[in-house]
Amino acid sequence: MSGQTDTQRKEPERRKHSQRPAKQSLYLSIISHARADAVSSRFHSADFTQTRYGYVAARLKLMCLFFAIMVPVFALFDFLTLPSEQAQFLLKARIALSASLFLLVYVLHRQVSVAVIRIIITLTFLVPTVFYLSSMQSFSITPDAGVPLFFSMMPYLIMAMLGLFPLTVSGGLFLAGVIIIPVALFEANRFNGDYYALFNTLWLLSLFAGISLWLQTGQLLMLLKLYRESTVDPLTELINRRVLLRQASQEQKKSAEDLQPFSVMMFDLDRFKRINDYHGHAVGDQVLVTVARIMKQELRNTDIIARFGGEEFVAVLPGVSLGEATQVAQRVADSIRNKAIPLNDGESLYVTSSIGVTQYKTGEDIELTLKRVDDLLYQAKASGRDKVVDDQNMMHATGQLIAEKVAEVA
Incomplete structure (x- = not known):
């Protein structure tokens, strides 16, 4: 970010903007949704x-x-x-x-x-x-x-x-x-x-x-x-990690019964701590809400989207192969990158994301699938951020690295 010194000077003033009205509005929205859901189960998860x-x-x-x-x-x-x-x-x-x-x-x-x-x-x-x-x-x-x-x-x-x-x-x-x-x-x-x-x-x-x-x-x-x-995460209104693991386990059972693939994507917002430090946590929360909204818009109703922790999100895509999931991840990454998030001073903030994508392997434990997609996410961040890395990219990069090492030895 350019002009970070000026931004740092404005940090105390920006943090004076209270987050309580937004939270109160969110809680009122949740209560209103609950009352509407009491009439019919149509919109129940x-x-x-x-x-x-x-x-x-x-x-x-x-x-x-x-x-x-x-x-x-x-x-x-x-x-x-x-x-x-x-x-x-x-x-x-x-x-x-x-x-x-x-x-x-x-x-x-x-x-x-x-x-x-x-x-x-x-x-x-x-x-x-x-x-x-x-x-x-x-x-x-x-x-x-x-x-x-x-x-x-x-x-x-x-x-x-x-x-x-x-x-x-x-x-x-x-x-x-x-x-x-x-x-x-x-x-x-x-x-x-x-x-x-x-x-x-x-x-x-x-x-x-x-x-x-x-x-x-x-x-x-x-x-x-x-x-x-x-x-449910009260900020983004996405399910939390515990529910994600339960639903992912159910997809694992369905995959074994129906022999249908499913893929998992893990998102991490790049340099999110810097956003909180320079713009305040209220802006950071606005970024999280915006990204959650983008994911809901870009993914299907049948997809499972969760806030995994902090600035990390996980999506489980039933019936989607690795190649298709990678295309979806690219589309979501583009939407996040191009979304302007307005700030209080009239300026706009843009964020990027690093994404790992993997496909569930029949018979493996779901925790192993999540560990693999987490490793892919780490590779996306370690290789420069604002990237999508899947199993195929990882294998290609590993093979290229081995070839380079062999060439050096020769």
């Missing part, structure tokens, strides 16, 4: 979706297991309070419900993919609703026939159970509909002119549904907040 549904699956197992055991036990009260024929019918229905719940627990134990869990949670609330409707059908519909409180309260109990899970508003409304619609059709089918009883039932179900939705979104927002704080 794949990692958060897997984390959330893993939490849902654990709760589903416990709930299904508890009711699978307790539902047949309560058949004793049926035989004590109801006619024998009806009690025997209800016993069969209870056993069927219990067997269904045990089956759901078994499937959860065997397979916990997001798609399967979504089906299971729907069945978890649909099957008890069917049990309730079949049980009510067994009771006499004459005015003087009494229905035990356990059965009359069952749809409200089922609805209340929705509050145990961190669901989105759209997901909660869907499951509430799975419960309300069959019950409403059943009530309409046996409607005897008592509008008060009909609307009272639907109103109570809606009330329980509203409370459950409130509990669900509260859990989801808390889970989002904890997830973001532990996995």
Whole structure:
């Protein structure tokens, strides 16, 4: 940089510009995004979706297991309070419900993919609703026939159970509909002119549904907040190193199953410490945010981008070979190099990056892949910075160096 002496003199003044407004705006943005995400899972990251549904699956197992055991036990009260024929019918229905719940627990134990869990949670609330409707059908519909409180309260109990899970508003409304619609059709089918009883039932179900939705979104927002704080870099809004390693390990498994390649790129901003020293950390943070934004724009939605630490970024490109990844790295490097970052005094700052690129080798540990790409990055910096070095470049440079040594000896 030219004129560094003048810039150094301005350093204390530039550092007076507080970074707090930018950070406050960022945190408000994160909170706003979390609230929007509570409505739908459309923009949830794949990692958060897997984390959330893993939490849902654990709760589903416990709930299904508890009711699978307790539902047949309560058949004793049926035989004590109801006619024998009806009690025997209800016993069969209870056993069927219990067997269904045990089956759901078994499937959860065997397979916990997001798609399967979504089906299971729907069945978890649909099957008890069917049990309730079949049980009510067994009771006499004459005015003087009494229905035990356990059965009359069952749809409200089922609805209340929705509050145990961190669901989105759209997901909660869907499951509430799975419960309300069959019950409403059943009530309409046996409607005897008592509008008060009909609307009272639907109103109570809606009330329980509203409370459950409130509990669900509260859990989801808390889970989002904890997830973001532990996995997302608050400055760049990229995932952190821990999540990157987890997702890269998943890509490793997919690569072994599907025999699809994937490549890894590691970026390092050149002379970033000098930027912090001469322009202040607020400008340094602005540079990091700008580079993160460029990477998001240049890479695909399916690519995994993380802030690896300090001024280092890592991107995992599923289904991309080494040659293609090197071209992508060159394109990102060009975008970073040509991006003008405005400063407070009206001037612009330009930065460059050094990039290492490698392709995952089947069977190797992901840590070894990251070690190799880190070595390539080091070579890019050691050979003059503002370069992209991949496995092929490295082998070519090594062969050239050996040839030169041999020539010297000869």
